[in-house]
Amino acid sequence: MNAMTDSAFFSAADKGVLRLITAGSVDDGKSTLIGRLLYDSKGIFADQLDAISRAKYKRTVGDTIDLSLLTDGLEAEREQGITIDVAYRYFSTPVRKFIIADAPGHEQYTRNMVTGASTADVAIILIDATRAADGQLLTQTKRHSTLAHLLGIRHIVVAVNKMDLVDWDREVFERIREAYAALAAKLGIAGFHVLPLSALTGDNVVGKSGRTPWYQGPALLELLEALEARADDSGKALRFPVQLVARHGGDRADDFRGYMGQLASGSLAVGDRVLVQPSGVAATVKSLVVHGGEVEGAIAGDSVTVVLDEDVDVSRGDVLVHASAPAFVARQFQAEICWLDTQALNPARKYLLKHGTRLTSAKIKSVLARRDIHELAEVPAADTPFAMNDIGRVEIATRDALALDAYDDIAATGAFILIDEATHQTAAAGLIRQSPPSTR
Known part of the structure; x- marks a missing residue:
């Protein structure tokens, strides 16, 4: 070759x-x-x-x-x-x-x-x-x-x-x-x-x-x-995690402000009405900027800068969605995790939770069940520590509200990782199985 x-x-x-x-x-x-x-x-x-x-x-x-x-x-x-x-x-x-x-x-x-x-x-x-x-x-x-x-x-x-x-x-x-x-x-x-x-x-x-x-x-x-490759995510609901707020010309009345990122799923076009989650503020897409100029639309996998027609509060970690198909907003939810750290799970400790482009603090409120690898089924959480390679279902509470989806629906907003706040080691990989009820 x-x-x-x-x-x-x-x-x-x-x-x-x-x-x-x-x-x-x-x-x-x-x-x-x-x-x-x-x-x-x-x-x-x-x-x-x-x-x-x-x-x-x-x-x-x-x-x-x-x-x-x-x-x-x-x-x-x-x-x-x-x-x-x-x-x-x-x-x-x-x-x-x-x-x-x-x-x-x-x-x-x-x-x-x-x-x-x-x-x-x-x-x-x-x-x-x-x-x-x-x-x-x-x-x-x-x-x-x-x-x-x-x-x-x-x-x-x-x-x-x-x-x-x-x-x-x-x-x-x-x-x-x-x-x-x-x-x-x-x-x-x-x-x-x-x-x-x-x-x-x-x-x-x-x-x-x-x-x-x-x-x-x-x-x-x-x-x-x-075999077929991964399914095209452009037909799913729009999820655009904001990676960076781009500003220049701030000393002028017509200064530029755009929101940079990659479409995780769905499609986006000029004129679309979108919601900024988790806040729920609405705005309209004024333009989509890419390297070399502007485009009329973008699909999953495209990296673009979104310019809105209104001055609304948008920060790194927010997610742009269509109003017709929003994500669920929650500060508490259940998820299935695989524990990756050599130190066992400690419910008394705080962890950092990385979800899309947002980083927030989190606590594992309880271990609801663990998966028995030999029996291949969920069993009640035992008194033994939840340790490396264990798989189980937990309840998590976060400091900030998150825009969430079930992992089977949209992987980008249905997955997260937990990071040990003290050692900065990746502690767990998590998947949300069911969309939680919307809370603020």
């Missing part, structure tokens, strides 16, 4: 960019699978191949290339043979382009997986056929599947890896497929794809393998090329 700039990578006319994340337990072969996709799709350079072939942490025999080293770039990762941080790689085929994230499998780094999954269209859940031959799925497989479902990832692809080590036994594959089907039913995953493969040998990764005549589905890359 020839070297290309980022702009060239994203500008070609094709089926669009598909964002992937690999997940699963330690040693399921996630890094090797990504390396195989890069290698077989000609997505790596000769000097990269030469470098990893001479790496001192190579774990393959003879001249065989250790493809996992293409993504495990940290010294600690190569030394231990595990993935610690999320590594992003890019590759393309004549059909489409891909951004693929290699997420850690170790339980300690589950929080890194959440980061990579937050923007993914597809989650590839790897299962080691040798460790699940009896149909018993590992805890991290359950945890990552739960997180992928909670984050609303559209497509779940279950890759049963290392089938070469069980002699391509169809009965082993069927047991694992039935076990995952039971898991998906408990989690509420509507649809998923399961395929047998070997990342090490490349069987059923880029092309169909002759070793699985009993498998009638597509190879992994063929499946990925066919």
Whole structure:
């Protein structure tokens, strides 16, 4: 593959960019699978191949290339043979382009997986056929599947890896497929794809393998090329979080004041009547300014400066919405969170809550329930501390009113993070499941 700039990578006319994340337990072969996709799709350079072939942490025999080293770039990762941080790689085929994230499998780094999954269209859940031959799925497989479902990832692809080590036994594959089907039913995953493969040998990764005549589905890359990318958010309700208030010419009567940001969802046009939330003040869009001039309209994903025809109070963190479809305004709400900090949740402490472009203080009033990863269901909150990697439902109170939506409706205004006020560590990632009643 020839070297290309980022702009060239994203500008070609094709089926669009598909964002992937690999997940699963330690040693399921996630890094090797990504390396195989890069290698077989000609997505790596000769000097990269030469470098990893001479790496001192190579774990393959003879001249065989250790493809996992293409993504495990940290010294600690190569030394231990595990993935610690999320590594992003890019590759393309004549059909489409891909951004693929290699997420850690170790339980300690589950929080890194959440980061990579937050923007993914597809989650590839790897299962080691040798460790699940009896149909018993590992805890991290359950945890990552739960997180992928909670984050609303559209497509779940279950890759049963290392089938070469069980002699391509169809009965082993069927047991694992039935076990995952039971898991998906408990989690509420509507649809998923399961395929047998070997990342090490490349069987059923880029092309169909002759070793699985009993498998009638597509190879992994063929499946990925066919899946739809993230749905277009331009048809949803308008949500325009204000990132910056732009002022110049303040000494003149006709000074410029605009509100800069990116449309998180919906569309906006000159002449639209909008509300500023959480205050509820109404105004009309006078103009939309972009680099190079003015435009008549903008859609989700566009970055614009909005100029209103009235002098109203708008600050960073406010959200512009259409009056016909406002967000819910609340200072108290319930949410599902995944705890990411090494320090357990402490209801007595104050946290910072980052929602869109607004930063406010917050307290977790109570832990209502936690999700049992083994039983895959909510259970009453126990007396044990809510600790790292725990998933549960909490009630949160904030200092400032927030413009909120259910995450399943509009992800940008239905998600937030909690930050430890003392250490500034990200403490939790949160999702609002139901729109709270509107309060001020």
